[in-house]
Amino acid sequence: MFSELLKQYNTDGYAVIEDFLTDEEKEIEKVTKDMPEKENRALFSTTNSSVTQNKDKYFLDSGDKISFFFETDAIGPDGDLLVEPILALNKIGHALHELNDVFREITLSVRVKETCFQLGFEEPVIPHSMYIFKNPRHGGKVVAHQDASYLHTDPVKLVGFWIALEDATVENGCIRFIKGSHKGGIHRRYIRNPDKFSEELLIYDSPPPFYQKSAFIPVPVPKGACILIHGQVVHYSEANRSSKSRHAYTFHVVETKDTKYSEENWLQPPEGKQFLHLYKN
Template structure:
């Protein structure tokens, strides 16, 4: 029986790799390498992997649809279930991407952040606690549109050392709620249709970010799992939508993933610190060390969408190129039978309860 299951999964993996290679020649090598790695890990296993929390896991919510695209949907589901991420090339049009980039230019042009609130963004734990962790500006940004800057662009008084439009690292965390362009994209019919194909019954949007990855200085994002910061009970109920607004390449800082790493839970959480402590947040547990050879790059074309399971390990490198790598990303939670941790840094507010994806 086990050999039959392995043979079936092998066919699905090879079929998925062929689909990607046929429809996206630029990513042929990456697709083949990715699926070869997934196959290797599968064959090394003594049993078929169990995903997350069984039927509670969002991957198991992708229902099989009785449509003409049933074969395609089942193949992509298998790919997602095994890898913990899924690439959907050309999901958004070039016009939609340009509309988001044009809108963010207007937002940056009107940006006004008092010097004492200017915070450098980092994913390194000690720097994260020192910068975002000690700032109410970050902690209360869940229902606002706020600005965070690249490392090294501010002097000791918070003044800009380079033009401000080139200094922004990200804008978060409620573009999806308060800006009409990003709200329309987040709640677009194609996103809602994808949510329904995934079987999401009561998805809510918990946060959104615009990430610039500035040329030459766009900081690395260290290996992490989104569930470290967005924790739910049970686990496996958070899903990231990562939209490339321009080509993401290895040179300008595309995402890297460890395929299949979403099946082992999490070992670290960022939580709100008790009142009276020196920082607003703290880390509980520790991130394990990862072998760089386990990661595979996922370059993607402008308009492409990457679905990211909340527990899959991923990262991006420093952008040392002369090209930016703009992205709009948001996270949804399946709210049905799910509890959002009250210890999470991000909390719904009376002014902005988590809005339904289907509105």
């Protein structure tokens, strides 16, 4: 199995593993019971810079917490929810893999360790994790990007595990990839703003590149499947305007042996701590 998986991963920049999860390996109701008060509700969007995490310390400080991020059209100007709470969320992050027992068990499973071993990771750590909702009619578009723009290492050795907790279809916003685009280097970086006097805490170091929409291939997957995503492959997902949600759990693994994790990355380990080691836990 792994020989074919590695071939697809190395050729296309992504690969699909069917039946990666069992049905019981999902938990969201318990997490969403701890809804934040409205003054702690952060909006999340990849398309509107005026409401993104760029100016939001809540986002910047979320690396070692379980934090809640809402869709831009789900919250009114006074912070009140305009839809049911479970339909308002964009994502929960970014330390589910450390602080939630269910997600920790999934992330540190033998399946994940074996996959990373086959990919050649020797000292892998997990910087962050997210539960992504992509709720019906409100699930926002995720613009075309490369994961290594956000979690950069030198040299780049980064893989994302994107696990479908519900069927991901063309209609409800499955991921779309440009095959082979991982071979073209990193197109731009998302970094901590070196200008300490700017209200923008996080910035891109260059304008967004143009990607031909026709170059993207949709990759629908059934519930329980996992998509391995190379750190440099270009991918995006459309907004979900269908009546069916597209929940997913995702996390990233980076190599620490003979690599340098960038001090410019938005996500940094808390002072005095290190990212969770995959093989040692």
